[in-house]
Amino acid sequence: xxxxxQGTALLFLPGGGIGHNYGQIAAQIQSxxxxxxxxxxVGFQVIGDPE
Amino acid sequence: MIYLRWxxxxxxxxxxxxxxxxxxxxxxxxxxPSALAGLTLQLALNSFPTQTVTFDGVTDVVTxxxxxxxxxxxxxxxxxxxxxxxxxxxxxxxxxxxxxxxxALTVLGLSPGTITQLSSVVLLSTVPGLxxxxxxxxxxxxxxxxxxxxxxxxxxxDHLGNESLKTPFRQPITSTGNLCVIEGVVSNLQGVxxxxxxxxxxxxxxxxxxxxxxxxxxxxxxxxxxxxxGRFSLPLLQGTLVRLEIPAVGYSRDITVPCLAFAFITDxxxxxxxxxxxxxxxxxx
Numbered sequence: 212x213x214x215x216x217q218g219t220a221l222l223f224l225p226g227g228g229i230g231h232n233y234g235q236i237a238a239q240i241q242s243x244x245x246x247x248x249x250x251x252x253v254g255f256q257v258i259g260d261p262e
Numbered sequence: 263m264i265y266l267r268w269x270x271x272x273x274x275x276x277x278x279x280x281x282x283x284x285x286x287x288x289x290x291x292x293x294x295p296s297a298l299a300g301l302t303l304q305l306a307l308n309s310f311p312t313q314t315v316t317f318d319g320v321t322d323v324v325t326x327x328x329x330x331x332x333x334x335x336x337x338x339x340x341x342x343x344x345x346x347x348x349x350x351x352x353x354x355x356x357x358x359x360x361x362x363x364x365x366a367l368t369v370l371g372l373s374p375g376t377i378t379q380l381s382s383v384v385l386l387s388t389v390p391g392l393x394x395x396x397x398x399x400x401x402x403x404x405x406x407x408x409x410x411x412x413x414x415x416x417x418x419x420d421h422l423g424n425e426s427l428k429t430p431f432r433q434p435i436t437s438t439g440n441l442c443v444i445e446g447v448v449s450n451l452q453g454v455x456x457x458x459x460x461x462x463x464x465x466x467x468x469x470x471x472x473x474x475x476x477x478x479x480x481x482x483x484x485x486x487x488x489x490x491x492g493r494f495s496l497p498l499l500q501g502t503l504v505r506l507e508i509p510a511v512g513y514s515r516d517i518t519v520p521c522l523a524f525a526f527i528t529d530x531x532x533x534x535x536x537x538x539x540x541x542x543x544x545x546x547x
Contacts, residue, residue, distance in 0.1 A: 250418040250426040251274030254400070254443040254524025256497060258263040259434030261408040 264408030264434050268416060269524055272397045275420040279389045281403055284380050284413040285432060286357045287349035290370040292338065295322055301366035305359060307333040308352050312362045323370075334359065339407035341386070353411030355379040380413055380431060388419075400523050410434050430489055438476045441497040442519045446527035448488050448511055455492020456510060460485055463496060463504040466516060478502070503533060 270276045301321025306312045315330045317323065324346050327336040333352075350357045360376040369374065389403050390470045405414075415428040416498060432457040448459045462483040478499070488494045507514045517530045 249417060250429050251271035251276060252268045252279075252416055252429055253271055253445045253495075253526075254419060255416060255429055255432065255495060256266070256441055256443060256523070257432045257434045258265045258267075258302040258441075259408070259415050259436050260265070 263411065264341050264405040264414070265499045266403045266405065266414055266416070267400045267523065269331060269398055269400050270391065270418070274418070276310055276391045276418045277421050278391050278419045279403075280419065280425065281386045281389060281405075281419045282383050282385045282417070282428060283405065283408065283414045284383045284415075285349055285409070285411070286348075286353055286377055286379060287334070287347060287359050288361070288382070290323075290345050290372060291368050291386055292344060292346050295320055295367055298326075298366055301369065302364040303327070303366045303370065303372075304362035304364040305331060305334070305348075306362050307331070307350055307359055308357055309360075312360075314364065315366075317366060334526060337407065347407055349409065353409060366506075367475075383415075391418075398523070402480060407459070408434070410436070435497070438499075440500045440521070442500045442522050443524040444494075444498060444506070444519070444527055444530070445493055445524055447492045448494065448508060449492055455488070456518065457488055457490055457492065459488040459492075459494075459508060459510040461488065461494045461496055461506075461508050462486075463498055463506050465502060465504055467503040483507075506530070 266281065268279075272455070293316070296319050298317035303315040303317075304312050305315070310333065312333050313333075315327050317326050321329070326336050327348065328336075334348055334350050336346050336348045339347055343443050348359070352358075352360045355378065358376055361367070361372050361374050362375055386405060387403065389401060391448045392399050405412075408414075411433065413433055414433040415431045417428050418426045420426075430503050441494060443464075446461070448456045448461070450456055459516045462485040464483040465478055465480040484496065484498065486494050498519045500519050502519050504519060505514065505516050505517065506527070515530065516533045518533050519525075
């Protein structure tokens with residue numbers, strides 16, 4: 212699986228600080244797409260011989 | 263005997279293919295009978311009580327199992343003579359094979375566990391890609407040990423050795439004529455691929471070139487759903503005139519299924535000649 216990131220979505224990551232349970236770090240990324248590495252196979256046929 | 267065939271996507275980087283099979287059973291090496299002398303194998307089939315095979319050190323492993331186990335069958339593999347296959351007689355869900363234990367597990371390379379439909383996948387073979395072949399050339403693979411209830415999937419391996427995900431697992435179908443697999447992708451306006459979209463084909467005119475004595479069911483459409491990636495593959499008889507529909511996106515075309523092993527839905531020309539069924543034998547549609 213390939214993950215490619217670019218784009219405008221905001222991503223909040225947990226951080227730490229004195230007096231805070233969690234801080235927030237904002238990172239700007241362009242977009243977030245997940246591509247499946249699917250087999251480049253077409254016309255897949257599975258034929259059974261009943262005899 | 264199961265025949266698999268497929269074609270690489272045009273221009274795809276494919277060096278070889280892996281073929282996988284899943285069955286309710288297991289594949290194990292055939293040891294010399296003496297290696298199993300006095301050892302035992304305990305199996306429970308379809309949730310029935312445990313049965314125990316005791317090997318006498320003389321009889322071969324396949325015969326020993328078949329003589330002592332009820333509800334399953336062992337076969338010597340044709341594809342790999344050094345192995346045997348044990349298959350549950352209930353070859354689809356809810357069939358199950360539970361390897362309970364026994365002293366022969368190590369020799370047979372087995373471990374305790376329950377095998378159900380699609381719970382166990384075995385790499386069957388690696389098939390080299392067709393280098394320099396014309397686009398659309400089919401790759402063929404024959405599984406001499408396969409049964410109609412087994413499931414098959416294929417992966418591809420690129421020149422860097424990366425293996426793709428598996429195709430969806432397919433069960434064999436028996437076919438009376440040559441098939442053309444219609445391939446396509448359904449997406450929305452954002453380009454997001456749509457999952458579980460219905461794709462259906464309805465026979466409109468009986469094909470003329472089928473084997474004698476074969477009738478084609480024209481009452482119910484053939485349906486499939488798009489997968490996790492929005493792709494669908496719909497095998498149809500070549501030469502038939504069908505109405506192909508994807509209701510979710512308003513697609514509806516009357517097409518003649520081409521005499522090709524596969525075709526992309528965008529390459530299918532609309533059949534402009536169809537007006538009504540001219541053959542009274544089959545009535546008005």
